[in-house]
Amino acid sequence: MSSSFSRILIGLATLAALMVAAVVGLSFYLKEPRLEELPPSNLGATEIQQLETVNQIFADHWKSENLSPTPEADTLTLVRRLSLALTGAAPSLEEIRRLKSLTEDADPIQSWLTHLFSDQRYSNYIAERLARTYVGVEQGPFLVYRRRRMVNWLAEELVRNRPYDELVRDMVAAEGIWTSNPEANFITVSVIQNGENKGPDEVKLAARTSRAFLGVSLDCMQCHDDKFGDHWKQQDFHQLAAFFAQSDMAVSGVIENRKKVYQTRYNGETEESKVPALVPYSPELLPESGNYRQRLAQWITHRENRAFSRAMVNRTWALITGRPLSSPVDDIPLEGPFPVGMEEFVDAFIESDFDLQSLIRIMAASEPFRRSSSTGDPEAPVTLEQEEAWAAFPITPLRPEQVAGSVIQAGTLTALDGNTHIFQKIRRFGETRDFVKRYGDPGENEFIEDAGTIPQRLLLMNGKLVDERTEPNPLMNSSTRLAHHSPSDEAAVDVAFLATLTRHPNEEESRHFVSLIDGTKSKHREKMMEDVYWALINSTEFSWNR
Amino acid sequence: MNPFSHIPTKRELAAEACGSNDHFSRRTLLQGIGLAGLSWLTPLSRQLTLAAETTGKRPKSVIVLWMRGGASQLETFDPHPGSPIGYDSTAIATATKGIQFGKGLEQTAELTNDFSIIRSVTSKEGDHERATYNVKTGYRPFPGLVHPSIGSVLCHELPAPLIDGSTIEIPTHISIMAGRDSARGGYLGAQYDAFQIGDPKSPIPDVRSRVDETRTAKRMDSLNILENSFSAGRLASLEKERTLHQSSIERARHMMSSDQLSAFEIADLPKAEREAYGDTPFGRGCLAAVRLVEAGVRCVEVTLGGWDTHANNLEGVLKQNAILDPALASLIKGLKARDLYDETIIVVGTEFGRTPKQNVTEGRDHWPHGFSILMGGGGLKNGQVIGETDPTGEKEEPAGKVRVEDIHATVLEKFGVDYEYELTTPIGRPLAISDGIPIRALL
Numbered sequence: 001m002s003s004s005f006s007r008i009l010i011g012l013a014t015l016a017a018l019m020v021a022a023v024v025g026l027s028f029y030l031k032e033p034r035l036e037e038l039p040p041s042n043l044g045a046t047e048i049q050q051l052e053t054v055n056q057i058f059a060d061h062w063k064s065e066n067l068s069p070t071p072e073a074d075t076l077t078l079v080r081r082l083s084l085a086l087t088g089a090a091p092s093l094e095e096i097r098r099l100k101s102l103t104e105d106a107d108p109i110q111s112w113l114t115h116l117f118s119d120q121r122y123s124n125y126i127a128e129r130l131a132r133t134y135v136g137v138e139q140g141p142f143l144v145y146r147r148r149r150m151v152n153w154l155a156e157e158l159v160r161n162r163p164y165d166e167l168v169r170d171m172v173a174a175e176g177i178w179t180s181n182p183e184a185n186f187i188t189v190s191v192i193q194n195g196e197n198k199g200p201d202e203v204k205l206a207a208r209t210s211r212a213f214l215g216v217s218l219d220c221m222q223c224h225d226d227k228f229g230d231h232w233k234q235q236d237f238h239q240l241a242a243f244f245a246q247s248d249m250a251v252s253g254v255i256e257n258r259k260k261v262y263q264t265r266y267n268g269e270t271e272e273s274k275v276p277a278l279v280p281y282s283p284e285l286l287p288e289s290g291n292y293r294q295r296l297a298q299w300i301t302h303r304e305n306r307a308f309s310r311a312m313v314n315r316t317w318a319l320i321t322g323r324p325l326s327s328p329v330d331d332i333p334l335e336g337p338f339p340v341g342m343e344e345f346v347d348a349f350i351e352s353d354f355d356l357q358s359l360i361r362i363m364a365a366s367e368p369f370r371r372s373s374s375t376g377d378p379e380a381p382v383t384l385e386q387e388e389a390w391a392a393f394p395i396t397p398l399r400p401e402q403v404a405g406s407v408i409q410a411g412t413l414t415a416l417d418g419n420t421h422i423f424q425k426i427r428r429f430g431e432t433r434d435f436v437k438r439y440g441d442p443g444e445n446e447f448i449e450d451a452g453t454i455p456q457r458l459l460l461m462n463g464k465l466v467d468e469r470t471e472p473n474p475l476m477n478s479s480t481r482l483a484h485h486s487p488s489d490e491a492a493v494d495v496a497f498l499a500t501l502t503r504h505p506n507e508e509e510s511r512h513f514v515s516l517i518d519g520t521k522s523k524h525r526e527k528m529m530e531d532v533y534w535a536l537i538n539s540t541e542f543s544w545n546r
Numbered sequence: 547m548n549p550f551s552h553i554p555t556k557r558e559l560a561a562e563a564c565g566s567n568d569h570f571s572r573r574t575l576l577q578g579i580g581l582a583g584l585s586w587l588t589p590l591s592r593q594l595t596l597a598a599e600t601t602g603k604r605p606k607s608v609i610v611l612w613m614r615g616g617a618s619q620l621e622t623f624d625p626h627p628g629s630p631i632g633y634d635s636t637a638i639a640t641a642t643k644g645i646q647f648g649k650g651l652e653q654t655a656e657l658t659n660d661f662s663i664i665r666s667v668t669s670k671e672g673d674h675e676r677a678t679y680n681v682k683t684g685y686r687p688f689p690g691l692v693h694p695s696i697g698s699v700l701c702h703e704l705p706a707p708l709i710d711g712s713t714i715e716i717p718t719h720i721s722i723m724a725g726r727d728s729a730r731g732g733y734l735g736a737q738y739d740a741f742q743i744g745d746p747k748s749p750i751p752d753v754r755s756r757v758d759e760t761r762t763a764k765r766m767d768s769l770n771i772l773e774n775s776f777s778a779g780r781l782a783s784l785e786k787e788r789t790l791h792q793s794s795i796e797r798a799r800h801m802m803s804s805d806q807l808s809a810f811e812i813a814d815l816p817k818a819e820r821e822a823y824g825d826t827p828f829g830r831g832c833l834a835a836v837r838l839v840e841a842g843v844r845c846v847e848v849t850l851g852g853w854d855t856h857a858n859n860l861e862g863v864l865k866q867n868a869i870l871d872p873a874l875a876s877l878i879k880g881l882k883a884r885d886l887y888d889e890t891i892i893v894v895g896t897e898f899g900r901t902p903k904q905n906v907t908e909g910r911d912h913w914p915h916g917f918s919i920l921m922g923g924g925g926l927k928n929g930q931v932i933g934e935t936d937p938t939g940e941k942e943e944p945a946g947k948v949r950v951e952d953i954h955a956t957v958l959e960k961f962g963v964d965y966e967y968e969l970t971t972p973i974g975r976p977l978a979i980s981d982g983i984p985i986r987a988l989l
Contacts, residue, residue: 381779452790455752
C-alpha cells in the first residue's frame with residue numbers, strides 16, 4: 001500500500017517537474033533561443049562532379065523541350081520537403097531556427113541532411129517505408145514472421161549507412177532464425193504454413209525480388225509470356241523462382257536444402273517439368289560458387305546489373321519528391337528508354353559503392369529537386385509539361401502518417417525526435433495509428449496520387465487529433481503558448497505559419513491572421529490562436545507536398 | 547450423365563493458372579459457360595427456379611453482410627448432419643422442402659423463398675487477408691495494384707443517387723464496423739473508399755463541427771485566404787484535377803449540415819423494430835443498413851466478426867448464429883416492409899469456409915474449396931440452392947463450382963453494369979471490371 005502511494009507521489013512529482021520544465025523551456029525558447037548548431041556540411045568533390053552531370057542533362061532537356069524551369073524554391077521549402085520525406089513530418093520550429101546558426105560557407109541543404117541522417121526519425125521512418133517494399137504491410141505468417149524485427153534491423157543498417165548492395169545481399173541470401181537474423185523475415189514472410197507446398201514460397205519471393213530489387217514486375221509472367229510487348233517469357237519467371245526453391249524451414253530457421261527441386265507446369269503443357277535456376281538476362285554476371293540464393297544475391301547486386309541501381313534510384317527519388325522518375329515505381333523497362341536523369345543518378349550511385357545517403361545528397365542538391373512548385377506569376381502558372389519534365393516541382397499528396405506527423409509536430413514547438421520523452425512517443429504512436437486508420441492508408445502502393453477525400457477532410461476539420469493538438473492547453477500546445485508568450489501578434493502569426501507550413505506568411509496573410517488575434521486576451525485569445533492553427537492545418541498546402 | 551461434369555474451357559484454365567485472364571476474348575467464351583452454368587443447379591433447385599420470381603427492374607443498392615473470419619458452411623447454410631463431416635452439429639428444416647440450415651438460423655430458415663444459397667463457392671485463397679481481398683474485390687491480390695471492392699465499382703459505374711431530385715449529400719458507400727477490412731476504392735481512387743462508421747449506437751465520427759457558426763465562418767474566411775495564395779502560380783488544374791481539396795471540404799460541410807445524416811441514426815425507430823434485430827452491434831448495423839439504403843445509399847457493408855473457429859467450432863458458430871439470425875431475418879423483413887427488397891441485393895459473404903474434417907481441438911480450419919454465400923433481393927431469382935459439397939468430405943471440389951468472381955459478375959450484371967468493360971489501371975494494364983461469369987440461374 002505504502003509503496004504504491006510513494007509511487008504515485010514520485011509520479012506526480014515527476015509530472016510536475018516536467019510541466020515546469022516545459023513552461024520554463026518554452027518561454028525561454030520563444031524569447032531567446034540558444035540552440036544547438038546545425039552541423040555545417042557541403043557536398044564532396046566527387047559528388048559535386050556527379051551533380052553537375054545530372055544538372056546538365058536536365059538543363060539540356062528543358063532547353064530542347066522549350067520549357068522554362070520555375071524559380072528555385074527557398075531554403076525553407078526545401079527543408080520542408082526533406083523533413084517530410086525523411087522523417088515523416090514537417091520540421092519543428094526548433095529545427096527551423098537552427099538554420100540561422102549556419103555560416104555562409106556551409107550549404108544549408110547539405111547541413112540539414114547531415115542533421116536528419118543523424119536523427120532516429122530518419123532511420124525509423126525510411127526503414128518502415130523500405131520495409132513496405134521488401135515485405136509489404138501484411139501481417140504475414142504466424143510465429144515465423146516478425147515484421148517489427150525486420151524494420152528495426154533495416155533502421156539499424158540505415159543508421160550505419162551500410163552500402164545498399166550489402167543490405168540486399170543479406171536479405172536475399174538470409175538464413176537462420178527470424179528473430180536473431182531479422183533479415184530472414186524477407187524469406188519467412190512468404191512461408192506457406194499448410195498443405196503440400198509448405199515452406200518459403202519461391203513464386204512470391206521471385207515476384208518480390210524482381211519488383212523490389214530490379215524494378216521490374218514479372219508477376220504476370222508467372223502464368224504466361226508477356227502480353228505487353230516486352231520480351232519476358234513465363235520461363236524467365238520460373239527460372240528466377242528456382243533460385244528460391246531450395247529455401248526451407250528447419251529448427252534452425254531458414255536453411256538451404258539442396259535436395260529440393262523446383263517443378264512447374266508451364267502454360268499449355270499438361271505435365272510439370274523441372275525448372276533450372278537461371279537468371280533472366282546477363283548470365284555472365286552470375287557467379288559459380290555459393291548456394292542458389294547466394295549466387296542470385298551476387299547477380300542482383302552486381303555493379304553491372306544496372307537494373308538494381310535503377311530500382312533504388314527510382315524509389316529514392318520517389319521517396320524524396322513523392323513521385324518516381326519512372327512510373328510505376330517498380331516497373332522500369334529493362335532496356336529503356338529511361339527518363340531524363342535516371343542513368344546519371346545510377347552512375348553516381350554505383351560510383352559511390354551504393355551509398356544511399358550520398359545518393360540522397362546529390363538528389364536534394366539537384367536542379368529538378370530545387371525547383372519551386374510555383375512560377376511565382378499568377379498570370380503564367382505551372383503547366384503539366386513543366387511538372388512532367390521536372391522543370392517544376394510536382395504537387396503530390398502527403399501520406400497519412402506524414403499528415404499526422406505534421407499535425408503532431410506543429411502542435412509542439414520542439415522537435416519530436418530521439419530525445420523526446422517516452423510519454424510523448426507513446427502518445428504520438430497511438431495518435432498516428434488512429435489517424436492513419438481513419439485517413440486511409442494506401443499500404444504497399446506508396447506512390448498512388450489519389451485526390452483528397454471527404455472523410456479525410458472531416459477528420460482534419462472536426463477530428464480528435466487536430467482538436468487535441470491545437471485546443472487551448474498552456475502545457476502541451478504551441479497554439480496556446482504562442483497566444484501568451486509571443487512578443488507581438490505578428491510574431492505569433494509568423495511562428496504559427498512556420499510551425500505548420502514551414503514558411504512565413506505573405507503580407508495579406510499576415511494582415512488577416514493578425515486581425516484575428518489583435519486585441520484579444522486570455523481565453524478568447526487562446527481560441528483565436530486555435531482558429532489560426534485550424535485554418536493552416538486544413539489548407540491544401542498542409543496536406544500536399546509542394 | 548453426371549450433371550456436374552464439366553470440361554474446363556481455355557478461359558477457365560487460364561483463370562486457374564493465373565487468377566487473371568484478361569487476355570482471352572470474353573464474349574465468345576461466355577455463352578458456352580453461361581449455358582453450362584445452368585447445369586450447376588441441383589435437381590431440387592432447378593424445380594425451385596421455375597417458381598422463383600423474375601423482375602425486369604434494376605436494383606438500386608447492395609447490402610453486404612460480411613462474416614469476418616471465415617464462416618463455417620457446415621453449421622450455417624450447408625449442413626451435413628449425421629454424415630462423417632457433420633460431427634455433433636444438428637440441422638433444422640427450412641421453408642423449402644429438403645433444404646436444411648444449421649441450428650440457430652430458425653428465423654432465416656423461414657425466409658428461404660427470399661434468397662438463394664450458393665453452396666459451391668471456391669477460391670484459391672486460404673489466408674484471411676488475401677481471401678478477404680479476393681471475395682471483396684473479385685480479384686486475387688496482385689502486386690502493385692489494388693482492385694476496387696464491389697461497392698466502389700457500383701459507385702464508380704452508376705450515377706450518384708438522387709434524393710428528391712438533388713444529389714445525395716451523405717456518402718454512398720458505407721462500411722459499418724469493418725476496421726482494417728473496410729471496402730476500398732483501389733485503383734478507382736480513394737474517393738471510392740467506403741465511409742467507415744462503428745456501432746450505430748455511437749454518433750458517427752467527425753461530422754460535427756467543434757466550434758460555433760461564428761467561429762466556423764471565420765475559419766473558412768482564413769482558409770480562403772490561404773487557398774488563394776497557394777494557388778498563385780501553381781498548376782491551373784490543381785484543385786479540379788488533382789487535389790479536390792476545396793471541393794471535398796465543401797462536400798464535407800454539406801454533409802455536416804445535411805438532414806440526411808439522420809439516416810445513420812436508429813434510436814428514433816420503434817423499439818419493437820430495433821429489438822427484432824437483436825441487441826448487438828451487428829443487429830444495429832443491419833438496421834442502420836436498411837435505413838441508409840432507404841435514404842438512397844448505394845452500398846452498405848456490415849461486418850460480424852468472430853467466425854474464425856479453429857477451436858470448438860460448433861459452440862463458436864452457435865454463438866454467431868444467435869447474432870446473425872435475428873439481424874439477417876429482420877433485415878430482409880425490414881427491406882420488404884419498406885418496399886426496398888426488390889431494389890436491394892443482399893449478399894451474406896465470408897472469406898472462406900471451414901474444413902469438412904475437424905481438428906484435434908474440435909475446430910475447423912480454413913477451407914476455400916466449397917463454401918456458402920447467400921444472395922437475394924434486387925430482383926434476383928430467389929429460393930434456389932446452387933451447387934453441392936461432398937457429404938463425406940473426400941472430394942475437394944464441390945459440384946457446380948462457382949468462383950468468387952462469378953458472384954461479382956452476377957451482382958454487376960443485375961445492376962446493368964458492363965462488367966466486361968476494361969478499365970485502365972495505374973500500372974497501364976487494362977482490366978475488366980469483373981473477370982467472372984454471371985450465375986445465370988440467379989438472373
